[in-house]
Amino acid sequence: MPGARGASFFEAGSGAPLAARMRPRSLEEIAGQRHLLSGGKPLRRLVEGSGAASVILYGPPGTGKTTIASLIAQTMGQNFVGLSALTSGVKEVRQVIDAARRDLIRDEKTVLFIDEVHRFSKTQQDALLAAVENRTVLLVAATTENPSFSVVAPLLSRSLLLKLEPLSDEDLRGVLERAVGDERGLAGSISLADDARDQLVLLAGGDARRALTYLEAAAEAVPEGGTVTLDVVRDNVNRAVVRYDRDGDQHYDITSAFIKSIRGSDVDAALHYLARMIEAGEDPRFIARRLVIHASEDIGMADPTALQTATAAAQAVQFIGMPEGRLALAQATIHLATAPKSAAVYQAIDAAQADVRAGNAGPVPPHLRDGHYEGAKALGNAVGYQYPHDDPRGVVQQQYIPEGLEDRVYYQPTEHGAEKRIREYLGRLRKMVRG
Numbered sequence: 001m002p003g004a005r006g007a008s009f010f011e012a013g014s015g016a017p018l019a020a021r022m023r024p025r026s027l028e029e030i031a032g033q034r035h036l037l038s039g040g041k042p043l044r045r046l047v048e049g050s051g052a053a054s055v056i057l058y059g060p061p062g063t064g065k066t067t068i069a070s071l072i073a074q075t076m077g078q079n080f081v082g083l084s085a086l087t088s089g090v091k092e093v094r095q096v097i098d099a100a101r102r103d104l105i106r107d108e109k110t111v112l113f114i115d116e117v118h119r120f121s122k123t124q125q126d127a128l129l130a131a132v133e134n135r136t137v138l139l140v141a142a143t144t145e146n147p148s149f150s151v152v153a154p155l156l157s158r159s160l161l162l163k164l165e166p167l168s169d170e171d172l173r174g175v176l177e178r179a180v181g182d183e184r185g186l187a188g189s190i191s192l193a194d195d196a197r198d199q200l201v202l203l204a205g206g207d208a209r210r211a212l213t214y215l216e217a218a219a220e221a222v223p224e225g226g227t228v229t230l231d232v233v234r235d236n237v238n239r240a241v242v243r244y245d246r247d248g249d250q251h252y253d254i255t256s257a258f259i260k261s262i263r264g265s266d267v268d269a270a271l272h273y274l275a276r277m278i279e280a281g282e283d284p285r286f287i288a289r290r291l292v293i294h295a296s297e298d299i300g301m302a303d304p305t306a307l308q309t310a311t312a313a314a315q316a317v318q319f320i321g322m323p324e325g326r327l328a329l330a331q332a333t334i335h336l337a338t339a340p341k342s343a344a345v346y347q348a349i350d351a352a353q354a355d356v357r358a359g360n361a362g363p364v365p366p367h368l369r370d371g372h373y374e375g376a377k378a379l380g381n382a383v384g385y386q387y388p389h390d391d392p393r394g395v396v397q398q399q400y401i402p403e404g405l406e407d408r409v410y411y412q413p414t415e416h417g418a419e420k421r422i423r424e425y426l427g428r429l430r431k432m433v434r435g
Contacts, residue, residue, distance in 0.1 A: 017212075017213065017216065018179060018185055018186070018212045018213070018215065018216040019062075019208070019209040019212040019213055019216075021184045021185060022175070022178070022179050022182065022184055022185050022212055023066075023067050023070060024064075024067050024071070025071075025074075026071070027044070027047060027048075027071065029178075030064055030067060030068070030071075031064070031167050031171040031172070031174055031175050031208060032063065032064065032164075032165065032167045032168060032171040033063070033064055033068075033164055033165065035165070036162055036164065042055070042160055042162075043055065043068065043160075043162055046072060046138075046140075047068060047071045047072055047075065048075065052135070052138070053138075053159070053160050054132050054135075054137075054138055054139035054140070054141075054158060054159040054160070055139070055140055055141070055159055055160045055161075055162055056117070056139075056141045056142075056143065056147055056151060056155075056156070056159045056160070056161050056162070057069070057140065057141065057142045057143070057162055057164060058142075058143050058144075058145075058146070058147050058161060058162065058163050058164065059144070059163055059164030059165065059166075060144060060164075060166050060206065060207060061144055061207050061209060061210070062167070062204070062206070062207030062208045062209035062210050062211070063164040063165065063166060063167060063206070063207070063208070064164055064208070065142035065143075065164060066115060066142060068140075069082070069113045069115075069140050069142060072111055072113070072140055073111070073113070079103065079108050079109055079110050079111060080110070080111045080113065081096050081099075081100075081110060081111070081112050081113070082112075082113040082114075082115070083096065083112065083113070083114050083115070084114075084115045084116065085114055085115060085116040085117055085118070085119035085120045085124075086115075086116060086119060088114075089124060090123060090124050090127045093124060093127045093128060094127060096110070096112055096137065097127075097128075097131045097136055097137060100112070100131065100136050100137045101136055104136060109135075109138060110136075110137045110138070111137070111138045111139075111140060112128075112137040112138070112139050112140070113140045113141075113142070114139070114140075114141045114142070115142050116142065116143065116144075117141035117142065117143050117150075117151065118143040118144070118145040118147075118150035118151065122152055125151065125152045125155050126152065126154070126155075128155060129154050129155060129158065132155065132158045132159065133158050139159060141159070146252075147161055165206075166205065166206025166207065167204075167206045167207070167208055168206075169201050171208075172200075172201045172204055172206070172208065172211050173197060173201060175208045175211055175212065176192065176197055176200060176201070176211055176212070176215055177192070177197075179212055179215060180192050180215075186215075186219055189219075189224045189225070190219050190222055190224070190225070190226055190227065190228055191226075191227045191228070192215070192227070192228045193227055193228060193229045193230060195229075195230045196218070196227075196228045196229050196230045196232065196233045199230055199233045199234070200214050200215055200218070200233060200237075203233075203237055214233070214236075214237045215228070217236045217237055218232050218233050218236045218237060220236075221235065221236050251282075254273050254276055254277060255273075255277070255290065257269070257273050258270060258273035258274060258277065258287075258290070259290060259294055259298075261273060261337065262294055262298070262333065262336050262337045263294070263298045263341065265337055265338065265341065266337065267333070267334055267337035267338055270333050270334075270336075270337045271330065271333060271334070271337075274287065274329060274330060274333050278322075278326050278329070284317045284321075284322055284325050284326070284329060285314070285317060285318065287317075287329055288310070288313055288314035288317050288318075288329065288332075289314065291310040291313060291314070291329070291332045291333065291336060292307070292310040292311055292314055294310070294336055295307040295309070295310040295311075295336060296345050296346070297343070297345070297346045298336075298341055298342070298343060298346070299336060299339045299340070299341055299342060300342045300343070300344055300345030300346070300419075301342060301344065301345060301413060301418060301419050301422060302339065302340040302341060302342035302344075302414065302416045302417035302418055302419045303339040303340055303417050303418060304418060305335075306335060306336055306339045309331070309332050309335045309336070310332050310335075310336065312328070312332075313328040313329055313331065313332035316328035317329065339417065340416040340417025340418075340419075341416060342413070342414045342416050342417070342419050344411060344412055344413050344414055344419060345411075347410075347412070348410040348411035348412070349410075351410045352410045355405065355408065360404065360405060361402065362402030362403050362404050362405065363402060363403075364402065365399050365400070365402065365403070366379075366380045366381055366382075366383065366384075367382060367383060367384040367385040367386075367398070367399075368382075368385065368400065369381035369382055370382065371383075371385075385398075386398050393432070395429065395432045395433060396432075396433075397432060397433060397434070397435045398433065399434075400433070406434065409430075411426075413426060
C-alpha cells in the first residue's frame, strides 16, 4: 500500500526539527485560522470527524495546512492515507483509490491527504476526479500556490477551497512561547527576551514553521539556562526569507503591487516591491520589461523621457547583469514613480483598435496612396497630395483619416506634465489639418 497509513504520516521523533515536534495536537493548539475553525464551519466538522466534503487547503507556508490534515488523521485513524506529490504518481493514487473502494464495502471511509498537490500533473489530478466525486475518498489537499493556476478546474469544482491566512504577530508570539516551555519543544531549557521574540516574529512573516526554525537556530547558540537575546537572533538568523514564487500568486501579487505603486506615485512602496523581487531572485529582465510597458501605459507623453529611461534600464540590465543592474532598475523605478501620469497613450491606441475591430477601417484616401510605380497616377493615387513642408507653417489642411472617421479623436492629452503643453496646441493643430 503506497503512502503512510493513519497519523504516522505526521509523526515526529525526538530528533525531529522543533517545528515538527511542536505540531499542534488539538484544535485548541492551532494558531490563527479562526475564520475556518470556529464552530459550525466545514473545516471544523471535518477535523472533528463529521465532515463529508473534500477540501483544498490553500495558503502560505507555515499557516497550518499540514497540521489540520494531521488532526483529521487522528480522528480518522487507520482510514487515513498520506501521499506527497513529490514522490507519488498516478499509479500510487490509483492504488489508494482501489483500496478505498474495498474499505467502503466494510463501511469504512478513507481520507486521502496530498501534500503539495500543485506539483501533481494534470493527468495525476484527473485520476482523482471520479473518486472525489463519488466520495470513494475524502480528499484533503494542501497547496501553497493559487489553485486557480495550479489545480484543474474539475477537481476545484468538486472540493471546498479554503484559504488559510498568514499568522498574526500575536499568534506567532504564542507559538514561540509555547515552544520555549513545552516538553516537546525546548522544555524551558532557555528563556527568550521580549525584543528577541519580537525580532523572530518580524522575520517569520506570518509563518509559524519559519518562526520555530529561527528560534531553534538561535537557541542552539546559548547554553542551557541562558537567554536568547536580540543580538543572538541577529547573529544566528541573518535575514528574512522572502516569500515569493516565480510561477505562483506571489509573483503576480507583488508584480501587481509594484506597478500599482508606480502608477500611484508612491516611490517608496515601489522600491519596496522592487527590493522584494530582487531579493527573491526574480528575473531582472522581467522587471525591466514591466517598467518599459508602464512607461507608455501610465506615463506616456506626460513625460516622454520615462520610456527612454525604462528602455535604457532594460539595456543596462542586459549588458551588465546583476547585482549591479539593480541600480538601473531602481533609477527607472524612481523616475517612473515620480513622473506625471497619463493613460492617454494607452486609451488612444485602445480606441483606434476598437474602431478597426468594429470594421471602421475605410480605404486610404487616394491622395495618400503610394504613387511610386508606373500607372499609379492613372488610378488617382497620390494625385492632389499636398506636401506640408511647402507651407511656411509646416501644416496644411488635408484629409488623412479614412472617409467616415473624420470626427474621430483618439488621443486626448491630460493636463499633466508635458501633455499640458500638447493639449494647449493640439486643438488648434487639428483645426488646421481638418479645417
